[in-house]
Amino acid sequence: MVLSQQSDRDRILDATDLVSLVGEHVPLKPRGREHVGLCPFHDDKSPSMAVVTHKGNAFYNCFACGAAGNAIDFVMNFHKMEFREALKYLGQRCGIELRSMRDEGPKDPATSKESLRKAMAAAAKFYQRCLQDDKLGATARAHLDERVLNAQTREDFQLGVAPEGWDHLARHIEKLIQHSANSADKVARESFEALGLVRAGQRGPIDGFRNRLLFPIHDELGNVIAFGARRLDPKDEPKYLNSPDSPLFSKGRTLYALHRARRSIIDSKHAIVVEGYVDAVALHQAGVTNVIATLGTALTKDHAKALQRMAERITVVFDPDNAGERAADRAVETFLAVPVDVRIATLPDGLDADELLQRPNGLNDFNAALEHGEEALSWMVRRFKANLVSVESMSGKQQRLQELLRKLGELGFRSVEPLRKSFVMNALSKLTGVPVRTLEQAMPQARAEFKLNTANATPTPPAPIVQEPPSSPRAKARRMAEQNLLAAIMADPHAAQVRVQAGQEGLLPISEAFSPEHFQRTDLRELWNLLVMRFESGTSFHVQDIQAECQEPSLKALCVELFNIGSQRNENMDASDAVRNAAADFDKFLHDANMKQTVTNVMNPEDALARLEQVRRGGHNPSAIAQNMRNLNRTETIAKASADQS
Numbered sequence: 001m002v003l004s005q006q007s008d009r010d011r012i013l014d015a016t017d018l019v020s021l022v023g024e025h026v027p028l029k030p031r032g033r034e035h036v037g038l039c040p041f042h043d044d045k046s047p048s049m050a051v052v053t054h055k056g057n058a059f060y061n062c063f064a065c066g067a068a069g070n071a072i073d074f075v076m077n078f079h080k081m082e083f084r085e086a087l088k089y090l091g092q093r094c095g096i097e098l099r100s101m102r103d104e105g106p107k108d109p110a111t112s113k114e115s116l117r118k119a120m121a122a123a124a125k126f127y128q129r130c131l132q133d134d135k136l137g138a139t140a141r142a143h144l145d146e147r148v149l150n151a152q153t154r155e156d157f158q159l160g161v162a163p164e165g166w167d168h169l170a171r172h173i174e175k176l177i178q179h180s181a182n183s184a185d186k187v188a189r190e191s192f193e194a195l196g197l198v199r200a201g202q203r204g205p206i207d208g209f210r211n212r213l214l215f216p217i218h219d220e221l222g223n224v225i226a227f228g229a230r231r232l233d234p235k236d237e238p239k240y241l242n243s244p245d246s247p248l249f250s251k252g253r254t255l256y257a258l259h260r261a262r263r264s265i266i267d268s269k270h271a272i273v274v275e276g277y278v279d280a281v282a283l284h285q286a287g288v289t290n291v292i293a294t295l296g297t298a299l300t301k302d303h304a305k306a307l308q309r310m311a312e313r314i315t316v317v318f319d320p321d322n323a324g325e326r327a328a329d330r331a332v333e334t335f336l337a338v339p340v341d342v343r344i345a346t347l348p349d350g351l352d353a354d355e356l357l358q359r360p361n362g363l364n365d366f367n368a369a370l371e372h373g374e375e376a377l378s379w380m381v382r383r384f385k386a387n388l389v390s391v392e393s394m395s396g397k398q399q400r401l402q403e404l405l406r407k408l409g410e411l412g413f414r415s416v417e418p419l420r421k422s423f424v425m426n427a428l429s430k431l432t433g434v435p436v437r438t439l440e441q442a443m444p445q446a447r448a449e450f451k452l453n454t455a456n457a458t459p460t461p462p463a464p465i466v467q468e469p470p471s472s473p474r475a476k477a478r479r480m481a482e483q484n485l486l487a488a489i490m491a492d493p494h495a496a497q498v499r500v501q502a503g504q505e506g507l508l509p510i511s512e513a514f515s516p517e518h519f520q521r522t523d524l525r526e527l528w529n530l531l532v533m534r535f536e537s538g539t540s541f542h543v544q545d546i547q548a549e550c551q552e553p554s555l556k557a558l559c560v561e562l563f564n565i566g567s568q569r570n571e572n573m574d575a576s577d578a579v580r581n582a583a584a585d586f587d588k589f590l591h592d593a594n595m596k597q598t599v600t601n602v603m604n605p606e607d608a609l610a611r612l613e614q615v616r617r618g619g620h621n622p623s624a625i626a627q628n629m630r631n632l633n634r635t636e637t638i639a640k641a642s643a644d645q646s
Contacts, residue, residue, distance in 0.1 A: 008087060008098045009072065013544060015094040016071040018058040022051050025078060025220070026309050027266050038309045040078055041067040045339050052560075059544045061560040068556040070544035079221065085113065089221060111194070116248050119191035120224040126172050127160025127214045127227075136163040139232050140213045147278055147354055153285040157257070158216045162209035162229065170198045170205040195226075196244045208243075211236065215277040217249065217295065218259040225249040228256065228277050228295060240296050252300045255307075256280055256293040262310065264290040271311040272370070273299065274353055275318045275327065282354035286363050298330040304338045313341040315373050320350045329383060332376045333407060339417060343373030377420060381427040388431060401432055402442070409444040481586040482524050483562070484569070485514075488582040489531060490543050490559060491566025492575035500583035510583060511535035518590055523558055526550075 019035050022028060028035040028051060039049035039062040048064035061068040067077065075086040091098050131137040131154070140161035144154060153159075162169070173192055180186045189205075192198045196208045212229035219225045226243035243249055255273075257280045265271045272291045274280050280293035294303070299316075307314055316331045318324035328344050335342040347356055347369050356362045374382075384404055391397050413421065425436045432439075489495040495510060502513035511532050519525040530549045534541045543563040547556045569578055 008091070008096075009548060010545070012087060012090045012094060012096055013058070013070055013072065013548075015096055016058075016090055018060065018071050018074070019051050019053060021071050021090075021093075022060060022074060023266070024262065027269065039065060039067060040309050041065055043305060044309075052563075058542075059547060059560060059563075061557065066553060066557040068553070068560045069547050072548060073556065079219070111247060112191075113247055115188055115191045116195060116246065117223055117225075118187055119195055119197065120226075120248065122173075122176060122187055123169065123192070123195075123197050123227075124158055124160065124216050124224045126169060127162060127216075128158055129160075130163050130168070131159060131161045133163075136168070137161050139164075139211075143213060143232060147282065148358055149278075149281060149285060153281060156260075157281050157284075158224070159281075160214040160216070161232075162207060162212045162214055164211040164232075166201065166206045166210065167204070169207045169209075173198060173205075195246055195248075209241065212241065215256070215281075217243070217254060217256055219248070219254070220259050220262065222259045223248075226251075226254070230277070242295055251295050251297055253302045253306075254295060255303060256295060257284065258292045258306075260284065261290050261292050265292075265307075265310045269312040271307045271314045273307075273314060273316045273331070275324065276352065276354075279317075279353035282357050283366075286357050286366075288363075288366070294327075298327060299334045301334060304334050308335075308338045308340045311340065313343070315343045315345050315370050316376075317345045317347065317353060317369070319352055320346055325383075328379070332380050335376060336380075336408070336413060336416065342376035343370075344376060344379045345369045345373040377424050377427075381424065381431070384428070385431055397432070401428075401434070404428075405439065405443045413443065478586075478589045479521065481582070481589060482519050482521055483565070485579075485582040485586045486524055486527055486531075487562040487566035488569065488575075488579045489566070490546070490563040491569070492579055494576065495535075495579050498576050498579045498583075500580050500587070502587060509535070510579065513583060514586070514590075518586075523555060526555060527558065527562075 019028060022037070023035075026037040026040050026049070028037040029047070031050075033052075033054045035051040035053075036047040037049055037051075038044040038047055041062060042065040044062075044064060049060055049062040049067070051060045052058070059068065059070050060074060069077070071090060072083065072086050075081055075089055076083060079086070079089075081089065088098060090096075131140055144159070149159075169192075173187070173189060176187050177189060189198075193205075198205045199208055200206075209227065209229045211232050213232055215228040215230070216224045217226040217228055226246070226249040228243075229241040231237075231239055242251060245251060256277055261271070261284075268290050270290055272283070272288065274283065274291060274293045277293055280291050283291040292307075314335065316328055318327045318331070332342065332344065347353065348365055349356075351359075353366060356366055359365070384400075388397055388400055391400055408424075413424075416424075425439055428434070428439055429436045489510070492498075498510050499507045500510050500513050502508045514528070516525045516528050516532075519528055527546065527550075530546050533549075534545065543559050547559045550556045550559065566578070573581075
C-alpha cells in the first residue's frame with residue numbers, strides 16, 4: 001500500500017465515528033459498552049451485529065455471518081464501493097482532504113463509476129437549468145405549479161425537465177467535452193451513452209429523454225444515479241420512463257428519496273411507501289419526511305430487507321384503484337416473511353397523496369389514514385375472501401386456494417413467526433373449511449427462494465485451518481497458546497513495545513521472539529506477518545488497522561474474535577503483562593526437548609530467502625530485513641534439527 005494511502009486511511013479512521021456511520025444505515029441500540037443492531041450483510045431477524053468502540057478500537061462484527069471490519073470496510077461492503085471510493089466518501093464526510101493517491105491506471109470512461117457519476121451529475125444540472133429557463137421549462141413549471149410544489153422543494157429534489165426536441169442534451173454534451181478536455185472535470189461521450197442519456201439517431205446523437213419532467217433518483221449517498229421521467233404531453237407513451245439499469249443503478253434495489261428519508265425513518269422507526277415520485281415529494285414538502293417511493297415497479301425482496309433494517313413499522317400507501325390494490329397485494333406478499341409490522345393505508349375519496357394534501361386539512365386526513373392502516377395479514381385474508389366469493393365452482397375455489405398456498409410457500413411462509421402464521425392459517429381454514437394441517441401439507445416448499453438465498457447469502461467464514469493437527473493433549477494446548485498470544489497482542493495497542501523471554505536468547509522485542517513458521521495455524525501465521533509489519537513500523541496500532549490489511553473476510557472476523565478473547569483476559573491484569581504471560585506459555589512449546597516433534601510446516605531456507613527478497617523489493621526498511629535474516633537463521637536451525645532427527 002502506498003504511504004499516502006496508508007496515511008489517509010489512518011487519518012480518516014481516527015476522524016470517523018463508527019457508531020454514527022453505521023447508525024446512519026442501521027438502527028443501533030446501546031448494550032453495555034457496545035452498540036447492537038441488525039446486520040445489513042445477511043438476512044438478519046434479530047440483532048447480531050455489534051459495533052465496538054471502547055479501548056481505542058472501532059470495528060463492527062456480526063456473530064451470525066462473520067461480517068467484520070472498520071469504517072472503510074463497512075462503506076465498501078454496504079455501498080459496494082472500491083477502496084478509493086470509500087476513502088473519498090469518508091474523507092468528504094469528516095472534512096478531510098485526501099493526499100494524492102496512486103494512479104491505478106486508465107479506466108474505460110464508459111464503465112468507470114467515477115465517469116458515470118460525473119455524467120449523471122452534469123445531466124442533472126443541465127435539466128435543472130432547463131426547468132428554470134423561461135421558454136424550455138414553461139410547461140414543466142406549470143405542471144409543478146398545479147401540484148403545488150414550491151421552488152425550494154424543486155431545488156431540494158433537483159427536479160428538472162428534458163426539453164421538447166431531439167438533441168438539447170446531446171449538443172450540451174459536445175460543449176462540455178470541448179470545455180473540459182484539459183481539466184479534472186473531463187467528461188466522456190461514452191459515459192452519457194452507457195447511461196441511456198443519449199443514443200444514436202439517423203442524423204447523429206439524440207436525447208434519451210424528451211419533453212418530460214425529470215425526477216433525479218439518488219443513491220443512499222446522495223449521488224444522482226438515474227432519472228424517473230414523467231410525460232408532459234398526454235399523448236406520449238408511456239406515462240413514466242426510467243433510466244436503464246447501469247453500473248450505478250438497479251431498479252429492483254433502489255427506492256426514490258431514500259437518501260433524504262433514511263435518517264427520519266431510523267429515528268421514527270417507521271417507513272411510508274408511496275407509489276409515485278410526486279406523492280413522495282409532496283409529502284416531504286408537507287413535513288412527512290419518512291416517505292420513499294417505488295420506481296413504478298413492485299416492491300422487491302431487496303426493498304423489503306433494506307427497509308426492515310431501518311424500520312419496525314412499514315405503511316404501504318398505493319393508489320386507490322385496481323392497479324393500486326394489486327400493487328398492495330404484491331407488497332404484502334413481499335413483506336410476508338419479513339419480521340416487521342406492515343400495514344396498508346387507504347386514502348379517502350380515491351385521492352392520491354399529493355391530491356389529498358391540496359385539500360384543507362389534507363395532512364390531517366393523510367395522518368388519520370396512516371393510523372387506521374390495515375394490518376398486512378388481515379388485508380391478505382380479506383382480499384382472498386373477496387376473491388373466493390367471486391368464484392362459484394368448487395374447482396375454481398380449489399384452484400384459487402392452491403394458487404395462494406403456492407404463493408405463500410414460494411415467499412417462505414413456513415419460516416414466518418409462529419403467531420403470525422397461525423393467524424393466517426386459521427383464517428384460511430375458517431374461510432375454506434379445510435383443516436389447518438391439510439393446508440400446511442398442501443403448501444409447497446420454497447425451493448426457488450432457497451436456491452436464491454443460498455446463492456446470495458454471505459458465506460460463513462471457514463473454520464481456522466490447522467495443518468496436520470495432532471490429536472494429543474499437548475498439541476491442543478499448543479494451538480491454544482498460539483491463539484492466546486495473538487489475542488493478547490490484538491487487545492493491546494502497545495504490544496510492539498513489550499519485550500518477552502525467548503528461550504536461551506533472553507529478552508527480545510516480541511517481533512524478534514517469534515517467527516511465522518512457529519505458528520501451525522495458517523490463519524494465525526498470516527495475522528502474525530501483518531502484526532510484524534506493524535511492530536517494525538514503530539507506531540501503535542489498533543485491531544481495525546490489522547483488519548484493514550486483511551484481504552479475506554474470515555481473517556477480518558478472526559481479528560475481532562481474538563480481540564474479544566484478549567480483552568476479556570486483559571480485564572484482570574495489565575495488558576503488557578498479559579502479552580508477556582501469553583508469550584511465555586507459547587515459548588515453552590518452541591524451546592523444549594520436544595520442539596522438533598511439534599513444529600510442522602516449517603518454512604524451508606529457499607522459501608525464507610524468497611520472502612527476504614520480496615521484502616527488499618518493497619523498499620528500504622533495515623529493521624524488516626534484519627528481522628527476516630533472524631527468521632532465516634532460525635528456520636535453517638530448525639530445518640537442520642529436523643534433518644538430523646530423521
